[in-house]
Amino acid sequence: MEVPRYWRNRNQRYALVGEVCPHCEVKIFPPRDVCPACGQDAKTKFSFSGRGEVYSYTTISDAPAGYEENAPYTVALVKLEEGPVVTAQLTDLGQEPVSIGMPVEMVTRRIRQDGGKEGILVYGYKFRPVMAVAR
Amino acid sequence: MEDKPQSLVLKPKLPVGIIGYGAYIPRYRLPNTEVSRIWVGGARPGPVKEKSVPGLDEDVVTMSIEAARNALARAGICADELRAVWVGSESHPYSVKPTSTLVAEAIGAVPHIQAGDWEFACKAGTEAMVAAIAMIGAGMGRYALAIGMDTAQGRPGDDLEYTAAAGGAAYILGPAAEALAEIEGSYSFVTDTPDFWRRADERYPSHAQRFTGDPAYFEHVTSAAKTLMSGLGSQPADYRYCVFHQPNAKFPQRAAQLLGFTNEQNKTGLLSPEIGNTYAGAAIVGLSAILDEAKPGDRILVTSYGSGAGSDAFSLRVTDKITGRQEKATRTREYIARRTEIDYGTYIRYRRLFAE
Structure with a gap:
């Protein structure tokens, strides 16, 4: 079990909390405290909107340990509205086909259980097809 | 008391x-x-x-x-x-x-x-x-x-x-x-009535078949709603909408009838025919469907039911802040x-x- 690691990453995993560079305003995810664009300190928290689009995707049939229960499932590179690209599972697809450029939104879901039935439940971000709402 | x-x-x-x-x-x-x-x-x-x-x-x-x-x-x-x-x-x-x-x-x-x-x-x-x-x-x-x-x-x-x-x-x-929506008042009616239960560490609940009806659901729901309306001096006709706990389609419709509400008042929040019984979510997801459509000035009577048993009744008045x-x-x-x-x-x- 890796409880301390899940705990350290809870903000970024539950709610897509990253960073914004105070010098060049680049949005950073996952947070790394140093701006990948200008190389300066970047520790200001930034909550991503969760909106983005599918940059690329694939279907996993032979799932890695801990994820077998959900197989087959779709994993995508999602280009967030604010710039960064994240890797995440797609969920709630129903019968909808996935395509490159498809608009998606972040939802917090149960990712897996670590340590079997007695272990901790791990929650984190996934993306689903955007539901029609004007915000 | x-x-x-x-x-x-x-x-x-x-x-x-x-x-x-x-x-x-x-x-x-x-x-x-x-x-x-x-x-x-x-x-x-x-x-x-x-x-x-x-x-x-x-x-x-x-x-x-x-x-x-x-x-x-x-x-x-x-x-x-x-x-x-x-x-x-x-x-x-x-x-x-x-x-x-x-x-x-x-x-x-x-x-x-x-x-x-x-x-x-x-x-x-x-x-x-x-x-x-x-x-x-x-x-x-x-x-x-x-x-x-x-x-x-x-x-x-x-x-x-x-x-x-x-x-x-x-x-x-x-x-x-x-x-x-303003809360005009609430009232809860609770007794020890074993109509449905799940023991610690059991996976599935058990229930007392027909006993879940009159002495349990209907007694608590109607008592809570009646006492609240009587205390507030309101009548079923004062409400644009009502919504009740909905373990199936029949119970909430009969509860509405017993209290003197019409199908028209009850239908917007009646979601169980389409989504089933969402238990702790049932009465209040019905309320959210009502609030999605409500207009300023509308009054809403909400009554939940929990086995074991009890009901919470609320009287709401929608304000102009619902707009937007x-x-x-x-x-x-x-x-x-x-x-x-x-x-x-x-x-x-x-x-x-x-x-x-």
Whole structure:
């Protein structure tokens, strides 16, 4: 079990909390405290909107340990509205086909259980097809 | 204790109302015909058309997070302004470890909060709402979040399998001056009536068959609603909408009739024919469907029911602040319309009901 690691990453995993560079305003995810664009300190928290689009995707049939229960499932590179690209599972697809450029939104879901039935439940971000709402 | 209805109505010192609300209903639907096909060769029509089923990666935590985000979007407040995050359910994913801390962390409400999980069968969510009204009404905080959410359990082949569904709603209570609906008063009616239960560590609930009707559901629902209306001096005709706990389609319709409400008043919040019984979510996801359509000045009577047993009744008056907030998050009907039908085998997989 890796409880301390899940705990350290809870903000970024539950709610897509990253960073914004105070010098060049680049949005950073996952947070790394140093701006990948200008190389300066970047520790200001930034909550991503969760909106983005599918940059690329694939279907996993032979799932890695801990994820077998959900197989087959779709994993995508999602280009967030604010710039960064994240890797995440797609969920709630129903019968909808996935395509490159498809608009998606972040939802917090149960990712897996670590340590079997007695272990901790791990929650984190996934993306689903955007539901029609004007915000 | 003096039991004149006026003195029994719960009214906070400071006026309180609903600032934001949000529903969540998962995507998958199991038709009653599928349950009937498997267990009785299709011989039984079933008490509802179909029920909502959570996906493999959904539980009361994830569903509460989405409903809470919807409520925050409608309230237009920051999560760190909340002073309480309370989740009522009978399907908390952990026996020990709060659902509410996970939800609070995910929406950004930690750490200056009360947090706790509430249990009272299907009225755990409305019990949390009464507590939130009390907290705000006493001036202990400006905003409090109360959620009722379930992924209900039904033993394969049991009557409950036709209706035990998933869904619920989240409510942010705050000062009436900012509210989209004011709380005119509430009243709760509680006795020890063993109509439905699940022992510790048991996977599925048991029920007392017909005993769940008259002495349990109808007695508590009608007593709570009657006493509240009598205490407030209101009549069924004063309300544009009513909504009751809905374990099936028949019970809430009969409760409405017994109290003198019309089908017209009851139909907007009656979701059980389409999504089944969402337990702690049932009455209040019906209320969210009503608030999605309500207009300023409309009055709403809400009555939950929890086995064991008790009912919480609320009288609400919609304000002009409802305008513009309804469309700020996904509406209840949009979740119902997002529908993927599944067969019984897929249901067994999604609910992890394989024998081990």
